[in-house]
Amino acid sequence: MENKKTDGFIHRKIALVGNPNSGKSTLFNALTGLHQKTGNFPGVTVDKKTGNAKKQFGNKTYTLHYTDLPGTYSLYPKSLDEEVATRFLIETENEDFPDLVIIVADATNLKRSLFLAGQIIDLNIPCILALNMIDEAEKAHFYIDKDRLSNRLGIPVIAVSARNNIGIEDLENSICREISEPAYRFIDPSNIALEAQKLIKKEINPAFKDFQALHRAHRLFETNIEWREKLAAADFSPTAAQAEESLLRYSIIGEHIAECTGKKAERPALTTKLDKVLTHKTWGYVIFLFLMVIVFQSIFYLAKFPMSWIETGFAWMQSWCSNHFPAGILTDLFVNGILAGLSGVVVFIPQIALLFFFIGLLEDSGYMSRVTFIMDKLMRRIGLHGRSVIPLMSGMACAVPAIMSTRTISNWKERIITIMVTPLMSCSARLPVYTLLISLVIPDKIVGGIFNLQGLALMGMYLLGFVSAIGAAWVLNMLIKGKEKSWFIMELPVYRMPKWSNVFYTIYEKVKVFLFDAGKIIVAIAIVLWVLASFGPGEEFQKTQTKIDALKQNFSKEYMDLYFATTSAERTIALRKQFVIDSSAWSTGIKILESQKLELSYAGHLGKLVEPIIRPIGFDWKMGISLITSLAAREVFVGTMATIYGAGDENNTQPIRERMRDERDPETGKPVYTIATGISLMLFYAFAMQCMSTIAVVHRETKSWKWPIIQFTYMGILAYLASLFAYQLLK
């Protein structure tokens, strides 16, 4: 049983199992601290949290390897989460198979917790029952005689409160003690499907205990056609067997409860009072909307500051590197490819951290289940779950953290639909694009006495995002076939003060996962985009590049050295004036050359290549380039426009706006940016999936390229059709 490895430590593999809301993750955090990492269980997108801890016990040192399994009510799985937990506990040949299982039971809800505990005991796995939230149970005057319970169950029973760090030491000591299989079985299932049990024992493993054989019969009946026939021939009816087993378990549980506990636990009065308000038919929604506005505003506005620090920091690093590293293609790759890509990854951290801070609070306090409760009926109509509300609302700030938050939707179909439609919500990256285009084509005037037309247009774009997300969900609901039934059987847990460390762990974990999983893809795409914009076919491109290099060299080195060689006292007004004139001429020269370079680059060629396709929706090749570079992030549109028109920059859009307004069609001589083009462009940005970070996150959350590709395609088609319709109608 004990794995003594060469390092002299005793290694022990421990799995944490328990009902949802049993405080399992809090206990996991208490046992492992920051020594944890999150991955996926093989083949599925279910979080696998593992963590290590060292423990001195007696004169030996133990290395404890913990795995936090997804919450489950039984070992007869009905969702992906439960399937993962079940498989982990029955695949004895798996190298991760635990030496010991900690069954985390909610002490205030002992009856239901013992159901799962009984099944694990009957699988004959060495286990410990951790009576979590023991302090809450005592507060509710619900007393459990844990020694008596331990004697009756034949396994150690430890009272803990993970939230308040009670009994953790006891639990660790118990983990390090001699490990043994449960002393008794929980139920005697010898009357349930006896023939099937015999068949399994005979053909698979004669050493199986009754319940192991019975459970294997259920599993084989589900997964293996040959076995299904064989078991059916042995009169095996899984439904009847399972119902009989559940009834038997609860009758045994009833005896244990009667023997080991006092009067039953009362639901805290505070929870009942809070529920009256929070699920009220008016106040429930008012409070929910109010909370959502706070969450949304925080992500939108609070994240701005750290995001601009990150951007400034990276910009500083980029300029430092390009000034101090030898000029050349490698430096350029590092500065404008890799660093720019990294900046595009890191810049999301504030939004992710803020969203998961709020989600952590809502989840940990128990409020999230009430949101699900009051929103379910509305969301169900369009094939979504009550839980889809949070990702959709968060999508108005940023789709990246929003899609990461869909993990709490356990039904596969509902989750996929939520992921697929969330990027349609108007995210903050679309705002600069909308602002530029609205100020360009929508007149700044008051309508109806009080409404500013530009403001109305912006509001319209947000509304459009929302309506199209709902519509797309409704359509996808018809198209996607679900494998599992959508159920809404869930507990409404009691309200608790959120535990800060839990919230912190959630943020830490989500940020880490984003950086390392989605980050790779984002940097890769950034490099591809850099190649497209910095290289071009033919000599013309090279010539332009040489001119730019020469001009930069020229001005920055000699002239600036000369200028700064003089002390400020020596700088005459005339010299200063001359410098200003020269430097502005110089920067204009560079801007014109950069614009030419972009036109000659692969991106420019691509823009011209797609021109025939985007003509019908009113775009020229210049906008084509912007569409391509916008793949990095939608707001890049503004920067690219600045480069193309050699005017202004992201922070000062006034010159770009003027240049764009003056832009004339070379053939007709009419303005390019008309209402028709402007609206067409806005619609395109509203619908198209122009965000590599979202693509990367969808890939990570669906574990496939299929869904990101479908999403990219359907949103692209939608964008094209909407723009086509609008342009042809308005032109």
Place this chain on the structure above:
Amino acid sequence: MNVPLSNLKIMVEIMDNLASLSPGEKAVIDSFTDAELSLKLLEMGCTPGEIVELEKVAPFGDPIAINISGYVLSLRRAEAATVNIRRIVPEK
């Protein structure tokens, strides 16, 4: 002890389904009409003979929340309709 017959209330059981309860009303779980759903409910502690109380109804009438074996469980109305209950009421 002699109890006047007029004071004696006669209680009768009425069969109904869980979705028909109104808030605060109690009943006893009797049986199930959907096999698959019943397995899930049994695991969650909704066993025949358990006393169930309708805790509250979500706005728009669906889902509902019931109080069962010491905790609150929420389920959709359609799901609750598959649970047969015995309501104990005085005879009219």
